[in-house]
Amino acid sequence: AAGVIQSPRHLIKEKRETATLKCYPIPRHDTVYWYQQGPGQDPQFLISFYEKMQSDKGSIPDRFSAQQFSDYHSELNMSSLELGDSALYFCASSWTATNYGYTFGSGTRLTVV
């Protein structure tokens, strides 16, 4: 069965650089969520999109932006990267007709040096 695909799996960037993370949800899922998980932390909600419109916003820094495209894939853009942005970034998708939990991707590990 198709899962949530995230790319890249690993990314190393220098401070003040820009990073773009991509997420391809499960086909027919209409909602995409982005989470950030720091070392030893629980996943923190960043932002979500429903039918390509931003539906909810969490603790996402102003340096970050995200969008969902017509093919439902989503991109998280992070600019002026800081050391503290080093984390695992998860994308998840769901079908709002059910609430049987999200399906998470394997994550992108971002390391800022």
Add this chain to the structure above:
Amino acid sequence: GEDVEQSLFLSVREGDSSVINCTYTDSSSTYLYWYKQEPGAGLQLLTYIFSNMDMKQDQRLTVLLNKKDKHLSLRIADTQTGDSAIYFCAEAYSGGYQKVTFGIGTKLQVIP
């Protein structure tokens, strides 16, 4: 994780039962989930329970919900070394495009 609380660590012997506990604060939470995260991996949905249920059993997993006390537990019977992971309790409200709020996670260590 401030709305969902879990103990940080649990150690059990292989073959014993594990019980991971969680408390949540929002009584309007309608859906409660347990996710498993193995090292370096994504979050895997293990099971979920609706707030109008008291118990749900799925093979070795039993979820108990005490809505009055806002307490959720996950029991793993016959715990195996492959069950070693971090287990996240999570809550969500009803409705569409809802976000899920996670607890800090309980690290389960299974001793052979």
